[in-house]
Amino acid sequence: MPAPASDQPALRARELRKSYGGRDVVRGLSFSALPGAVTAILGPNGAGKTTTIECCEGLRRPDAGTIEVLGESVGPRGYPLGLRHRVGVMLQDGGLPMAPKAGSVLQHFARLHDEPARPEELLERLGITAVAGTSVRRLSGGQRQRLALATALIGRPELVFLDEPSAGLDPQSRLATWDLLREQRTAGVTMLLTTHLMSEAEELADHVVIVDDGAVVAEGTPAELTGEDEVRVTAAADHPDPAGVVAALSARLGDSFTIVARADHVALLGGTPDARTLGAIGSALDEVGYGTASVVSHRRSLEDVFLELTGRRLREESTP
Numbered sequence: 001m002p003a004p005a006s007d008q009p010a011l012r013a014r015e016l017r018k019s020y021g022g023r024d025v026v027r028g029l030s031f032s033a034l035p036g037a038v039t040a041i042l043g044p045n046g047a048g049k050t051t052t053i054e055c056c057e058g059l060r061r062p063d064a065g066t067i068e069v070l071g072e073s074v075g076p077r078g079y080p081l082g083l084r085h086r087v088g089v090m091l092q093d094g095g096l097p098m099a100p101k102a103g104s105v106l107q108h109f110a111r112l113h114d115e116p117a118r119p120e121e122l123l124e125r126l127g128i129t130a131v132a133g134t135s136v137r138r139l140s141g142g143q144r145q146r147l148a149l150a151t152a153l154i155g156r157p158e159l160v161f162l163d164e165p166s167a168g169l170d171p172q173s174r175l176a177t178w179d180l181l182r183e184q185r186t187a188g189v190t191m192l193l194t195t196h197l198m199s200e201a202e203e204l205a206d207h208v209v210i211v212d213d214g215a216v217v218a219e220g221t222p223a224e225l226t227g228e229d230e231v232r233v234t235a236a237a238d239h240p241d242p243a244g245v246v247a248a249l250s251a252r253l254g255d256s257f258t259i260v261a262r263a264d265h266v267a268l269l270g271g272t273p274d275a276r277t278l279g280a281i282g283s284a285l286d287e288v289g290y291g292t293a294s295v296v297s298h299r300r301s302l303e304d305v306f307l308e309l310t311g312r313r314l315r316e317e318s319t320p
């Protein structure tokens, strides 16, 4: 049964580090997940989300750092025995045996727990009752994904790890999954999920940890992360010196805005500028030869924040 809510984190990861073949993919990453809340680790492909969550699940061993789950330390050998029954895990690739039938797999997982949820009910909720008699191998990707979620929830865990829970699902299945996860939260279950879907983080998360290149670049509630107005100036052509653009704008505007400049756009955070300030912005941009294609003022979405922090362009994978 879920533990009563407290202020103590249900999970605390401190200064995690992990490298593969000399390449650092998790670089001093720290975050906490509060009990009864949904914490989303949001990041682009390759940011280190799966590595981080699998370290927290005790499936990968971090090179450095500490992890506490439900008050217990996760050591080099993974979870202490008693902890395993309190936690549910949904892996990114499902991690399911292929030969058995879907319903048998879930029954098997149910028998591992003292007070499991009813398998038939979970199958029904996730819309996979009709394939209960089909072998896992023959399930579609989305059906397998939902079965993996059912196996994570069958033991009525206190804490559930969900690695991209709705990746590859059609819109109906995604909504059914989100509804089920919201119910889990209402019942007091703590959830840590990874996602690169803004909509998933916006719909489900109480706390969002934005990760890029193996490190936390921002965190907060969705409202904290998105609560600011932004003026966005899109460049007509890439500018060679974004730092010079910031300097020119700061010289005219002082510290009334947080200014982020990239080759292709400038974002000014901190309020809606009046006509005089807009004039000053225009003059500063003219001064540094920043050709302006458009200027818009709007409330930032999570996607704006994410793209601002993690960049708008596809990145080459770094090499060792």
Ligand SMILES: Nc1ncnc2c1ncn2[C@@H]1O[C@H](COP(=O)(O)OP(=O)(O)OP(=O)(O)O)[C@@H](O)[C@H]1O
Pocket: 020, 021, 025, 043, 044, 045, 046, 047, 048, 049, 050, 051, 052, 196, 317
């Ligand atoms: N076992 C491994 N051996 C070598 N490199 C790995 C291994 N696992 C992950 N990586 C690399 O580490 C980096 C981070 O991978 P990870 O799967 O943690 O990222 P992610 O944020 O979950 O990405 P995605 O959203 O694409 O699933 C990637 O560059 C990946 O290629």
